[in-house]
Amino acid sequence: MILERGHRLLPTASALAGVSAFPPFHFLIPSFVALVPLAVWVADQNDLGDGSVPLRVFRGGVWFGVLYFGLLLYWMPLALAAFTWWAVPAYLTTIMVLALGAGCFTWALHRLTHFGRVPLWLALPLTWTALEWARAHVPGGLAFPWLGLGTSLTGYPELVGSAELVGARGITLWIALLNGLIAEAVWAARAGAGSRILARWATAFVLVLAVPAGWGSWRARTLPVRAVGQVAVVQPNIAAQFRLDGVTSNDSTEAALIRLSPERDGLPSGLAEPDEPSPDLVVWPEVTFFGPIESDDSLQERVLALAERWSAPVVFGGIGETVTEDGDTIPMNSAFLTGRDGHFTDFKYNKHRIVPLVEGAPFSSGAWLEGGSQVDSYGRGRGRPLGTMGAGIRFGILICNESIFANHARAFRLLGADVFLNLTNDGWFGGEAWYTRTPALWQHPAHLVMRAIEQRVGVARAANTGFSLFVDPIGRVYGQTELFQEVVRSETIYTSDVLTVYTRTGDVAGWTALLVTLGLLLIPAPWSRPA
Helix, strand or coil: CCHHHHHHHHHHHHHHHHHHHCCCCCCCCCCHHHHHHHHHHHHCCCCCCHHHHHHHHHHHHHHHHHHEEEEEEECCHHHHCCCCCHHHHHHHHHHHHHHHHHHHHHHHHHHHHHHCCCHHHHHHHHHHHHHHHHHCCCCCCCCCCCCCCHHCCCHHHHHHCHHHHHHHHHHHHHHHHHHHHHHHHHHHCCCCHHHHHHHHHHHHCCCCCCCCHHHHHHHHCCCEEEEEEEEEEECCCCCCCHCHHHHHHHHHHHHHHHCCCCCCCCCCCCCCCCCCCCCCCEEEECEEEEECCCHHHHHHHHHHHHHHHHCCCCEEEEEEEEEEECCCEEEEEEEEEEEECCCEEEEEEEECCCCCCEECCCCCCCCCCCCCCCCCCCCCCCCCEEEEEECCCCEEEEHHHHHHCCCHHHHHHHHCCEEEEEEECCCCCCCCHHHHHCHHHHHHHHHHHHHHHHHHHEEEEEEEECCEECCCCCCCCECCCCCCCCEEEEEEEEEEECHHHHHHHHHHHHHHHHHHHHHHHHCCCCCCCCC
């Protein structure tokens, strides 16, 4: 499977450039050129009639995928190691599966350009976007749309404003198309094309870049946005090693929340700002407290005593329960809501997208974990209830990795959500020391920028150790906390009344790219013949 030495350079260059486009680097230029070396290398592989070229192209894609996904996701074994000895095998398996997918991408790209006679500038965005769609729709709870190419530009939200029309995969298609136009220009220059032909490619690139980018910039200036309330996100900063012990975690969290509570009835003000306006809603992170809160009266009393300090509704993560038809009780990763009167409301949201191995095993309701950890074997939620804050403003909950699933957020918006709340614990992605911090701490919240733009709603994120932050409907991040600090951040949250094209139609760009790619591969076009 190892690629010959002379063929590794260009796939390697693409992998390294691609990684630099994502957080925490977020370099702008690599997004538009990262796939160019790989595409040019694929175009260079002419059929020799012995069947060796397709295999070499496939191996080149695998080589690229191992480097690209291996570097983007090296945080996986570090995060999973606290849960299970499966951490390293799970990481290696994930990387190999993704790398095989990248091999299929380069094989399909070669097939379309050399046998289907599809232009490189068109074949590249079709095949890459089809690969992303497939990665996001693997059955059995294994779908993994982490860091699609479109997410690389979330550091520049005005540039990707057209995501409200075509979604994140539409932005992927656009970026890959720009890569394809540059690859065609490079190919033409190497073939000795004149300046007039190169000028045509340059003009096409500028137009394809400028129209969506200009539309996004205009939309950022003209989108009607309105304030809907004051939201306080609470970051208790409980270290990962304490979270592994439910009793220690609960005691540490309780102490932190007392310190962070606002001054009321003689209670200490802690770290809260005394001059901040009273929030309409307070948000605590994912699984703020361990234990079956619905059946544990003492835990309920502790939570309600802490919530009462805010004189505002409090959304928090906890371990819920659901009873099957057979009478079995299954724990759920849930979100609850207390009212201003200091009692639980009827609102309860159960997480849909559980994390494989950590919260449950793929294709089953169990988890391959050791030690009886309180976070294993979660069931999968079904409904999408909306909570309310202030004057009838409705919110949808995205727990942890649910923020990476565009269709999940879209379903909430279609039900009437005005804003999204993201409850998460990213403490597993690194420690307080700078050298223990992994890119996942920056990669994870980047997805919320795309969710905000796709639906044109505001987002509030409460993360146990950070980053806690807010995103406005234009995709601009504000009120971001520092990592591994005990802090409360209260900000105005915004929304828009726009029901976007993407909300109405869904991922048209993704499934269209998939169907067109499969059609061109399986049904030879009239012009198809070996090059």
